Amino acid sequence: xxxxxxxxxxxxxxxxxxxxxxxxxxxxxxxxxxxxxxxxxxxxxxxxxxxxxxxxxxxxxxxxxxxxxxxxxxxxxxxxxxxxxxxxxxxxxxxxxxxxxxxxxxxxxxxxxxxxxxxxxxxxxxxxxxxxxxxxxxxxxxxxxxxxxxxxxxxxxxxxxxxxxxxxxxxxxxxxxxxxxxxxxxxxxxxxxxxxxxxxxxxxxxxxxxxxxxxxxxxxxxxxxxxxxxxxxxxxxxxxxxxxxxxxxxxxxxxxxxxxxxxxxxxxxxxxxxxxxxxxxxxxxxxxxxxxxxxxxxxxxxxxxxxxxxxxxxxxxxxxxxxxxxxxxxxxxxxxxxxxxxxxx
Numbered sequence: 001x002x003x004x005x006x007x008x009x010x011x012x013x014x015x016x017x018x019x020x021x022x023x024x025x026x027x028x029x030x031x032x033x034x035x036x037x038x039x040x041x042x043x044x045x046x047x048x049x050x051x052x053x054x055x056x057x058x059x060x061x062x063x064x065x066x067x068x069x070x071x072x073x074x075x076x077x078x079x080x081x082x083x084x085x086x087x088x089x090x091x092x093x094x095x096x097x098x099x100x101x102x103x104x105x106x107x108x109x110x111x112x113x114x115x116x117x118x119x120x121x122x123x124x125x126x127x128x129x130x131x132x133x134x135x136x137x138x139x140x141x142x143x144x145x146x147x148x149x150x151x152x153x154x155x156x157x158x159x160x161x162x163x164x165x166x167x168x169x170x171x172x173x174x175x176x177x178x179x180x181x182x183x184x185x186x187x188x189x190x191x192x193x194x195x196x197x198x199x200x201x202x203x204x205x206x207x208x209x210x211x212x213x214x215x216x217x218x219x220x221x222x223x224x225x226x227x228x229x230x231x232x233x234x235x236x237x238x239x240x241x242x243x244x245x246x247x248x249x250x251x252x253x254x255x256x257x258x259x260x261x262x263x264x265x266x267x268x269x270x271x272x273x274x275x276x277x278x279x280x281x282x283x284x285x286x287x288x289x290x291x292x293x294x295x296x297x298x299x300x301x302x303x304x305x306x307x308x309x310x311x312x313x314x315x316x317x318x319x320x321x322x323x324x325x326x327x328x329x330x331x332x333x334x335x336x337x338x339x340x341x342x343x344x345x
Contacts, residue, residue: 003086007034009079010041020241023268027275028234035087035138042084042098043131046105056109057326057333063102064323071095091138096305099319100130106322113189115179117212120162121155121298123176128161129154129299133306139231147303148295149223153235155296156216157242163209163249167257170196181205198257206254210246217243222291225282232279240271240278 014022014037021040025033049059069075075085087093104126114120132154136147162169162176169176175189182189185201192202217239224235241263248261295303 003083006079006083006086007038010037010083013041013044013080020245020263020268021238023272024234024237024241024275026234027237027272029230032139032231033234035091036135038080038083038087039131039134039138041080043101045080046101047127050105050108057330060102060106060109060326061323061330063105067095067098067102087138093134093137094305094308097130097134097137097302100126100302100305103319103322104130106319106326109326110322111174113175113179117178117181118298120159120176120178121296124155124158124162125151125296125299125302128158130302133299133302135235137306139228141227142307144295144303144307145292146223146226147306148293148299149220149226149291151295151299151302152216152223153220153239155299156213156220157238159209159213159216160242160246160249163206163213163254164245164256164261166202166206167196167198168260170257177205177209181208196257198253198255202257203254206249206256210249210254213246214243216296219290219293222288225285226287226291229279229283232282233276236278236282237272237275240275241268244271 014025025036025040028036046063049063050056053059066076066081070081070085070088073085073089075081088098104123107123107126112123114123129151132150132152133147136142136150141147141150166177170193173193175193179189182192182205185205187199187201220239224232224239227235244263244267245261248263249256252259252261
């Protein structure tokens with residue numbers, strides 16, 4: 001299969017699976033847009049395999065094998081895998097970054113919940129902020145200040161996703177809102193999952209999450225304004241589109257249970273135009289001091305990984321532990337199945 005056919009498969013995956021990024025990517029320069037589409041296609045494939053598959057544990061273990069093969073230069077015989085292997089070789093993508101994504105997906109497979117907002121940010125660092133760090137690698141941005149602001153943007157976008165999907169996640173038995181917020185509101189998470197409702201307490205939690213997202217969006221903006229000039233419109237577009245989703249949620253009274261925030265084509269076109277203007281204005285705008293703020297503690301490991309000149313592969317202890325737990329679950333499931341087969345024989 002040719003590289004161009006593999007690239008077209010990545011474009012098709014994003015065209016149908018990630019409408020917001022597909023819109024924002026139109027403003028990226030081609031030398032960044034194509035590898036970014038490959039990156040997002042692989043992330044979309046990984047996320048769907050865990051979220052929508054019948055066996056999320058096995059899906060994570062299979063993704064580990066696909067990553068191992070891609071980094072060995074022998075990708076699985078599939079268009080997105082081949083394109084991803086070319087991308088990591090061309091851009092020298094540190095292995096620890098996609099490994100962080102794999103760890104976040106392992107947490108999903110475990111059904112992990114988070115006691116505090118910091119725990120939610122730990123998760124968001126692995127499934128979203130890491131994408132911001134990898135996008136920086138694709139843009140040739142490896143200094144810690146801009147990496148930290150890219151991670152802020154990834155955190156903000158994930159918190160927006162969580163706020164938008166409170167109802168859909170509840171239907172799947174998932175809670176990503178901090179459990180201590182439930183305790184403060186006097187709500188039982190198990191009762192909420194049995195009968196999800198847009199109560200005043202749940203709306204207040206959603207609004208609180210969006211406020212945290214807004215804080216992080218604002219922290220990210222000096223970093224966007226410091227990116228290579230041709231990359232700024234596309235990243236401003238991602239920030240504006242996702243921030244706009246938060247605005248729609250607020251306009252719906254922070255009810256993500258009975259309805260889902262939708263953004264139409266006309267709105268996206270308006271946001272794209274606004275992003276182009278913001279990128280143009282950034283040329284004459286003075287550098288904001290917040291560019292140099294420390295990274296959030298939850299993303300510091302991503303910043304350090306992406307900032308290294310020569311990354312050596314070293315799988316993190318937390319990822320090793322998560323994968324070990326998943327393997328144990330998979331082996332226990334296989335043993336139970338074998339026992340059933342023997343009894344029925």
